[in-house]
Amino acid sequence: MVFKLWTYMIVGALESLPSEMMMERLEELYISRCRALRMFLRGKSLTMLKILKIEECEKLESLPEGILMNNGDACQVSHFAELSIESCPCLKSFPTGHLPNSFKRLYVRNCKQLEFIPQRMLQYYRELEEIQLYGNNSRDDWSKYERRYIHNCYILKCSRIDKLDGLDGLELLCPFIPNLKRLTINSFKNLKSLPDKLQHLKSLDELCITQCPRIEFIPDGGLPSNLLSLKISFCLGIESIPDSGFSPNLRDLCISCCENLKSLPNKLQDLNSLDKLHIENCSGIESISDGGLHPNLTSLVIVNCLRIESISDGGLPPNLTSLVIGDCPRIESIPDDGLPPNLKYLQIRHCPSIESIPYCGSAPNLGELIIYCKNLKKPMQEWGLSSITSLLSFEICWICPPDNVLPTSLTCLVVRNVENMKSIPKGLLQNLNSL
Known part of the structure; x- marks a missing residue:
């Protein structure tokens, strides 16, 4: 049996947890928006606790004493796996003791006065899988950690930590977290470049860099060779990405809101493993x-x-x-040698310079088609839609499809903003038996 405690704003005057609550049987404890809560009851055992989440407790000064291990304790927390603390501005320190071997994930967000993770917490521990730090104090310093503390960490998310604006601490850490799989670097206002030693993270397969306005380039040594996913967003200082910047194994490349980025690497076509390329809100490319x-x-x-x-x-x-092509006013056409045969989804929106759509009959597997282009001149009869028996959904704007151009397989038809249309043409729906 799992006991869960949920407290919301309706109990906002709560200053301590009820004394009659069966703390020793709790496995998951969630405390939210108890704005008057200052401390937990002393002497209460939490031996069965697995997950503790606390958020928006503005006056909370301390965490439960029983969540960490202490040598000599008769009652130990041997199941504790996850601690999440968010928006507790009065919280200053962690309880005494060290993490149990069962512990996996630590999240600390927007706790301005909370000390950085003390070394004693990780003293006997090697199994930490995920650390997320966001909007905490300026004393955070990764450089103090030794290899044994975070050797098995596979997710590391650092955000808005002033001490790491130069990422000196992460530079030191790189050789000591060989199992790291996902790294997020978020909101470092003064960060100009990624650490050169990033390439030492041989297990890293996902890297996300966001809201680092001064970052200018990827290190000369390139990114880790096994990197599979790279996401860059809101990095206004990036103007170009070198050919050596990408891993040959990269599968997923997403770049958004990098307004000063002027070009992508010339050797993009050499990335044999690249499966997904998403470029959004990059007005300089x-x-x-x-x-x-x-x-x-x-x-x-x-x-x-x-x-x-x-x-x-x-x-x-x-x-x-x-x-998907959208809001690109200078694109005049899609390559007119026909659509790829495996294409299943096509969306073209708000591209005023496009006057024709490629022949769709070359994509027999096309299942969904969305066209919002106001200046199309190529007649819809020449699109080849009637032969696509897999087409289930068709959405179009500013044009009413003429008779006998749509396949009988269609189950969804959306026609928008046709100014002069007074009624639906009789022949349009006559053969659409699946609608």
Whole structure:
């Protein structure tokens, strides 16, 4: 049996937990918005506790004493696995003791006065899997940690930690966290570059860099060779990415809201493993890749890139299954050699310079089609829609489909903003038996 305690704003006057509560049987304890709560009852055992989450307790000064191990204690917490503390501005320190071997995840967010994780907490411990620190005090210092404390950590998220603005601490840590799989670097206002030793993280497969406005480049040594996913957003200082910046094993590349980024690496087409390429809100980019895109690419998204004039000089990748183009006013056309045969999803929105749609009949697996282009001149009869028996959903704006151009397989039809349409053409729905 699992006992859970949920406290909300309706009990906001609560200053301590009820004395009759069976603390020794609790496995999960959630405390939220108890704005008057100052401390926990002393002497209460938490031997069965697995998860403790505390948030928005503005006056909370201390955590339960029984959540950490102390040598000589008769009652020990041997199941404790996750501690999450958020928006507790009066909390200053962790309880005495060290983490049990069962502990896996630690989240600390917006606790301005809370000390950095004391070494004593990790003294006998090697199994920490995830650490998230966000918006905490300026004394946070990763450089004090020894290898044995975080050797097995596989997720590390650092955010808004002033001491790490130069990432000196992370530079020192890189050789000592070989099992790290996911790293998020968020809101470092003074960070100009990633640490050169980042390439030592051989197990790193996901890197996310966001809201670092002064970061300018990826280290000369490149990124870890096994990196699978790279996400960069709101990094206004990045103007270019070197050809050596990407891992050859990269599968997922997402870049958004980097307004000063002018180009992507010329060797993008050499990334054999690249499966997904998403570029959004990058108004400075003029082209995706001068050498074309690799044929293995399956998902391509280009949204709100105001200067891009063409998608790819070498045509669309033949294995593409999803294509989204939106709010790109300078793109005049999609490569007109027909859609890729494996394409299942096509969306083209608000691209006023596009006057024609590629022949859709070359994509027999197309299941969903969305077209919002106001200046289309190519007649819909020439799109080849009637032959696509897999097409289930079709959404179009500013144009009413004429008779006998849609396949009978269609189950969803959306027609928007056709100013002069007074009624639905009789022949339009006559053959759409699946609607």
